[in-house]
Amino acid sequence: MAIEDIIPVRFQDEKLYILDQTKLPEHDDFYEVKNAEDLWDAIKRLAVRGAPAIGVAAGYGMYIHARDYACEHGIEDAGDPDTIGTFLEEIDRTRDYLDSSRPTAVNLSWATELMAGTARQIRESAGGKNITCADIVKALGDKAEDIRKADYDSCYSLAENGLSLLKPGMGILTHCNAGILATAGYGTALAPLHLGQERGYGFKVFADETRPLLQGARLTSWELMKSGVDVTLICDNMASLVMKKGLIDAVVVGCDRMAANGDGANKIGTSAVAILAKEYGIPFYMFVPTSTIDMDTPTGDDIVIEEREGSEIYRMWYEHPMAPEGVKTFNPAFDVTDHRYITAVVTEKGVIRPPYDVSLKEIMGRK
Structure with missing residues (x-):
């Protein structure tokens, strides 16, 4: 394809x-x-x-x-x-x-x-x-x-707005899949990577595998390779090392629901990447179409987090179970990244920065 x-x-x-x-x-x-x-x-x-x-x-x-x-x-x-x-x-x-x-x-x-x-x-x-x-x-x-x-x-607007934050040749870390496969167009967080590839930006992308459903491995790496982007697949627990080695200049992630204060729910593991980025002084950009901004949800604490079958962790992608039968599991599909770890929020209407309780109201036309 x-x-x-x-x-x-x-x-x-x-x-x-x-x-x-x-x-x-x-x-x-x-x-x-x-x-x-x-x-x-x-x-x-x-x-x-x-x-x-x-x-x-x-x-x-x-x-x-x-x-x-x-x-x-x-x-x-x-x-x-x-x-x-x-x-x-x-x-x-x-x-x-x-x-x-x-x-x-x-x-x-x-x-x-x-x-x-x-x-x-x-x-x-x-x-x-x-x-x-x-x-x-x-x-x-x-x-x-x-x-x-x-x-x-x-x-397309997300692609242009996101590209304004990135420079040619940058090393970029992704988590989960927020690209063509997740949208009706270029994607959200992956949109500037596809557009940048068309314009010769030469990004070097590191894609977290994104356990337990492996969206980064199965989907993001597949999609970016189709686009011709230089992409390297890593395990989720390798993110700190590639940051420490200076291979990452920016992190781009999507969002499934953003609260009115700027807290953003995204695929499980996103908040850990954000905390690491803060520690290493790397900008963390969350791509959020305005349809994903929920001004009726005050904070991330108010977002309902979906929990899925525990078998996804140890059985779904394996020929044989990778955990003992009967083991207890905890499998939340999302976590919430606190707004203080988000450098900027990229929307189709523009890029907004803290304080998000003010800038989100402005971009959503709320008083």
Whole structure:
């Protein structure tokens, strides 16, 4: 698969396809997501992952469910208040159901509420005119496409804004995967690396493997190699050594939810990298689309952290179990990086710096 063909969420001929990222890098297979249950499963088991890509998939998933529900119940042309009300309730149920698949990444609930809100708005803005379920379905299809286009445009802006912080030839450390595979475009944290490669920046990237799901090993190294970037894979516990050896000039990471004070939840292990970067005097940049900023969450302590099956730690990627049967496990999917360790936050609207409780309000248009 060429770099230009990496489209993790693909909507063609009224069908939703996702690139199954659980099979990368050995297989780059797409499969059809036919209903809300398929999408819930895809999100839960990380077949589709990355906060922006999950949001894009959720938008299309909400549209497909509403379209098929209206067709199966023969209500496309119905416009009576009771039918419309029942239809909106079904859309809300689908929103809540999809939200339950992964609680930490805010783009999921942001996208599903945007879709449900669009459906409600169609009814409220009718102004006494007759609207039908088909009208709502069309609006949902348009909104899903808007979400995808907005993320694509956001990725390019993130690339330009991030590149303004980096210099040619820099050594850069990444954690997890915040690239093309996680979005509808260049990516978030990896976006300036792809754009820099196009412009001859010659970055030397060190990619943390990112245990236990190995997104850095399986996804980031695969994606950057496709782009022609000089990338070296390291174990997570090697980050301190490469920093001490002077091989790292900057750290770039993504974000799944940023609180109003600038605390950022990202893949487990991110906070450790941030603390190391602070110790070694290396700038730590967190790439955060504004759709990922949750101004209704005061601090990182208020972010719900998803916990996953412990078997991911010792069984998932191994031919034989790598721990004794019955061992206790603790497998949080994310941790929260305290805002004091974040040198700058890169958004599609610009680069912001501390104090984040002020600068985030400004960029989000809050008083």
